[in-house]
Amino acid sequence: MAKNASSFVCQNCGAAYGRWQGRCESCGEWNTLVEEGATAPVPGGARAARKGRRFELEPLTGETLDAPRLPSGIAELDRVTGGGFVPGSVLLMAGDPGIGKSTLLIQAAAALARAGHRTVYISGEEAVAQVRLRAERLGLSQAPVELASETAVEDIIATIAEGKTPRLIVIDSIQTMWSNAVDSAPGTVTQVRGSAQALIRYAKKSGAALMLVGHVTKDGQIAGPRVVEHMVDAVMSFEGEGSQQFRILRAVKNRFGPTDEIGVFEMTGLGLREVSNPSELFLSERDLGSPGTAVFAGIEGTRPVLVEIQALVAPTSLGTPRRAVVGWEGSRLAMVLAVLEAHCGVKLGGYDVYLNVAGGLRINEPAADLAAAAALVSSLAGAALPADAVYFGEISLSGAVRPVAQSGARLKEAGKLGFKRAVAPETGRESGDAGLAVTGIGHLTTMVADIAARGTPRPAASPRPAKRA
Ligand code: TYD
Ligand code: MG
Numbered sequence: 001m002a003k004n005a006s007s008f009v010c011q012n013c014g015a016a017y018g019r020w021q022g023r024c025e026s027c028g029e030w031n032t033l034v035e036e037g038a039t040a041p042v043p044g045g046a047r048a049a050r051k052g053r054r055f056e057l058e059p060l061t062g063e064t065l066d067a068p069r070l071p072s073g074i075a076e077l078d079r080v081t082g083g084g085f086v087p088g089s090v091l092l093m094a095g096d097p098g099i100g101k102s103t104l105l106i107q108a109a110a111a112l113a114r115a116g117h118r119t120v121y122i123s124g125e126e127a128v129a130q131v132r133l134r135a136e137r138l139g140l141s142q143a144p145v146e147l148a149s150e151t152a153v154e155d156i157i158a159t160i161a162e163g164k165t166p167r168l169i170v171i172d173s174i175q176t177m178w179s180n181a182v183d184s185a186p187g188t189v190t191q192v193r194g195s196a197q198a199l200i201r202y203a204k205k206s207g208a209a210l211m212l213v214g215h216v217t218k219d220g221q222i223a224g225p226r227v228v229e230h231m232v233d234a235v236m237s238f239e240g241e242g243s244q245q246f247r248i249l250r251a252v253k254n255r256f257g258p259t260d261e262i263g264v265f266e267m268t269g270l271g272l273r274e275v276s277n278p279s280e281l282f283l284s285e286r287d288l289g290s291p292g293t294a295v296f297a298g299i300e301g302t303r304p305v306l307v308e309i310q311a312l313v314a315p316t317s318l319g320t321p322r323r324a325v326v327g328w329e330g331s332r333l334a335m336v337l338a339v340l341e342a343h344c345g346v347k348l349g350g351y352d353v354y355l356n357v358a359g360g361l362r363i364n365e366p367a368a369d370l371a372a373a374a375a376l377v378s379s380l381a382g383a384a385l386p387a388d389a390v391y392f393g394e395i396s397l398s399g400a401v402r403p404v405a406q407s408g409a410r411l412k413e414a415g416k417l418g419f420k421r422a423v424a425p426e427t428g429r430e431s432g433d434a435g436l437a438v439t440g441i442g443h444l445t446t447m448v449a450d451i452a453a454r455g456t457p458r459p460a461a462s463p464r465p466a467k468r469a
Contacts (some may be wrong), residue, residue, distance in 0.1 A: 082257015
């Protein structure tokens with residue numbers, strides 16, 4: 001029988017090596033290899049000698065039990081899971097420490113328990129008293145959630161298996177769990193994987209929905225939940241800026257639902273509050289009348305979301321000007337800048353460029369191109385854009401503005417929030433009944449000329465600081 005000789009395991013991605021090395025070849029991280037016991041629970045390892053058991057193969061067609069979903073009652077969470085927890089499914093909720101994972105899950109557990117479902121919450125990080133204290137603060141202490149502070153996976157499974165199968169089990173967090181079937185220290189990748197395997201096996205067998213919490217750590221010291229990602233049915237990432245109140249729950253992978261939906265929450269003194277109309281939240285603190293901001297009418301999943309895009313174009317004092325972007329792709333910004341430069345005569349070589357999506361939202365849509373370009377040109381020209389206008393459209397490398405999907409929904413949302421104008425692609429626009437005046441833009445130059453005409457362009461920046469002379 002082949003012995004598993006690999007004993008150096010990357011704590012970031014789980015790749016195993018026979019000897020130590022400084023850099024993991026699989027994920028490229030440095031100093032993440034840690035020596036672990038060679039008795040990793042490789043499936044089939046110890047049991048390989050057992051004689052095979054015959055099982056039935058089944059046709060693809062046949063009776064299926066439509067997975068009855070169990071809604072948590074928290075609409076923003078259910079939107080991201082795709083309508084509720086699926087029995088026997090396993091979810092991983094990943095996020096930075098302190099973002100609010102435990103808060104959200106105790107709220108979900110309490111809501112389910114109140115609805116009469118057996119719900120178990122196992123904390124490996126906090127004492128029972130701490131969890132109780134938080135529940136009390138959130139006004140949830142009356143909910144019949146079954147609570148424990150435990151880290152031994154076998155004990156947890158043995159305890160839960162008694163009595164009625166729970167509808168939801170929360171494990172907070174998977175990094176604190178350890179299984180005695182695995183030799184490595186708690187917190188290592190091998191332990192995280194072994195513990196997750198045991199818990200997942202129990203969930204699949206019993207039909208309980210399992211929610212694993214995983215901390216994301218940038219330094220590879222504590223095992224990242226990445227090794228668990230391919231073992232679970234859905235991965236949700238809980239994001240937000242520490243300084244801001246908004247939290248965004250995003251499905252990264254989902255075997256039972258969509259992956260482009262987001263759930264928006266606000267962290268308050270009384271826990272996480274659902275935000276059913278994110279546009280209002282993202283636009284609540286607008287700098288009206290100042291140059292460099294444009295409102296983008298975007299789509300997140302099935303829901304239109306309006307968000308402010310802010311740009312700052314400032315003369316540089318560096319040889320290579322800075323390009324910094326938060327909430328959008330850097331490569332997309334580079335493309336928009338190149339198109340502005342090549343086709344619209346907007347020279348940005350002597351300027352630093354900063355772009356920010358307000359509210360901590362991250363945009364993946366190419367439809368944001370036009371809004372980003374509008375914000376950039378507005379900042380450069382020192383001309384504020386009309387406060388009642390929204391922007392959307394994809395910019396191609398030729399400078400043509402291409403139509404985007406769901407323009408009807410975008411315009412409708414803008415109309416609902418009191419916007420009066422939209423700057424959008426010329427072709428394929430369904431101006432519809434939103435009541436907005438739509439300005440169709442065929443080529444980017446038209447928009448640039450419009451914005452430039454509103455303000456007085458700054459004198460061209462000198463490419464080098466003059467001070468040194
Ligand atoms: P927590 O759920 O413990 O985060 P995680 O489990 O992801 O590590 O949330 C911790 C933060 O949330 C903490 O900084 C305090 C804040 N918080 C509130 O602002 N209001 C609340 O009602 C609660 C419970 C927490
Ligand atoms: Mg926590």
